[in-house]
């Protein structure tokens with residue numbers, strides 16, 4: 001994943017856990033907008049991994065998905081998207097492109113085609129701007145399948161879309177009627 005050292009990847013995964021899902025693992029709280037105090041985060045992580053502000057800066061700077069942002073004054077940090085905890089990261093409502101993509105695993109296909117896309121443990125369904133990104137997301141779960149999402153029609157029908165600071169499209173649900181499965185081309189490769 002990350003091209004630098006494996007240790008940074010491990011620390012970054014821990015930071016994702018803290019800033020998206022379980023701040024309590026290091027005894028901190030996120031504020032209503034998802035921000036954590038940088039010093040409190042560093043103190044908490046340092047009980048498990050060697051870290052300092054320079055290392056954190058490097059993790060944030062080099063993250064290939066730009067998962068984290070600092071506040072303007074640099075004293076706070078938050079995840080740009082992906083939360084399961086109820087926070088409002090002030091995502092701008094944004095008009096989506098006509099088509100967005102969702103990569104998932106084959107084994108979820110029947111359920112998705114019956115129920116549509118649901119956020120499951122996260123606050124939103126995550127959608128990708130292109131097929132290639134969706135394929136990578138799907139492969140995290142198993143043999144991938146990609147859905148085309150008729151985001152333009154959803155938008156015209158009144159569904160809200162949000163664009164995260166790192167380019168991930170988010171929406172609450174995608175009813176099955178707006179989904180089209182990209183037929184099994186990927187399996188040929």
Ligand code: HQG
Nearest residue numbers: 082104105108111112115116117118120122126137141168
């Ligand atoms: C599936 C990564 C059955 C859904 C990525 C997905 C992304 C259903 C899984 C971000 C379903 C949830 C999010 C239904 C949805 N029945 N399965 N009705 N509706 N699902 O990990 O979208 O590396 O919570 O298809 O790049 O895979 O963590 O969501 O397979 O942007 O920064 O339920 O996480 O970024 O899985 O990934 P996830 P996701 P990070």
